[in-house]
Amino acid sequence: MADVDLRPWVQSGSTLDDVEAAVAEVSVRSPYVYIDAWDLEADTLRPRYRYDSFEISTEQIRAALGVAQASDEIRATGVTKASDVAIAVHDWLAESATYDAELAAAYSDGSIAADDDAVDAASAFRPFGTVGLGYARAFASIAHELGIDAEVVTGQLDGMRHAWNTVVIDGAVLAVDVATDDAKGGEASSERLSMSDERARELGYRPDAVPRP
Incomplete structure (x- = not known):
């Protein structure tokens, strides 16, 4: 899964809770994604993978x-x-x-x-x-x-x-x-x-x- 650009969310007035809920749902719906956590860097969310x-x-x-x-x-x-x-x-x-x-x-x-x-x-x-x-x-x-x-x-x-x-x-x-x-x-x-x-x-x-x- 690629990084998530937060700028469109900020421009729409969405909260960080909204973003977290959305990316978590995307992770759940993908059969092949193994994400343990997300790191926030500036205006980008980066996935931290569960496995190597x-x-x-x-x-x-x-x-x-x-x-x-x-x-x-x-x-x-x-x-x-x-x-x-x-x-x-x-x-x-x-x-x-x-x-x-x-x-x-x-x-x-x-x-x-x-x-x-x-x-x-x-x-x-x-x-x-x-x-x-x-x-x-x-x-x-x-x-x-x-x-x-x-x-x-x-x-x-x-x-x-x-x-x-x-x-x-x-x-x-x-x-x-x-x-x-x-x-x-x-x-x-x-x-x-x-x-x-x-x-x-x-x-x-x-x-x-x-x-x-």
Whole structure:
């Protein structure tokens, strides 16, 4: 991630808290960024990375290999329609990833930070489990590889810290929550697939507000 030029934020009257909230959200939404802190130098914010360059590369490779495997297997099914691809990504992750309820509780209460490798994109491809943010980052990465416009959304679900995705299908922005569909045990559900904004709100999803300059 590049340095952040603060001048547009200053000119718009934004506060430093606004800037910090925005850059933190960008860090959360990127599957391949490992930022531990930000240093303020004059009118520039510079990221301080959690790992050295070798460790970052290792994590990125692990995530990239998982994304490549998922994408290859989904392409092999022959699906091409955007809505079908989104379903395929949802189902692939629900089948392959493991939901960790204890880790989810630790993430929700802040014991585990959003930049921890336990909730990065690679965590969805590890055998020991992940949480909503890991699923969401992996979903976005696979969807992008398959040409689907997808984003990671952080916020609250039923009062707990959570993350999910939005996808753009035929011009409509729909919400997808693989983690919650996979957390019920047994065969994965598809209840949280292709939710309209109204339906997502009915089910208790409350996205974080992200300040912009």
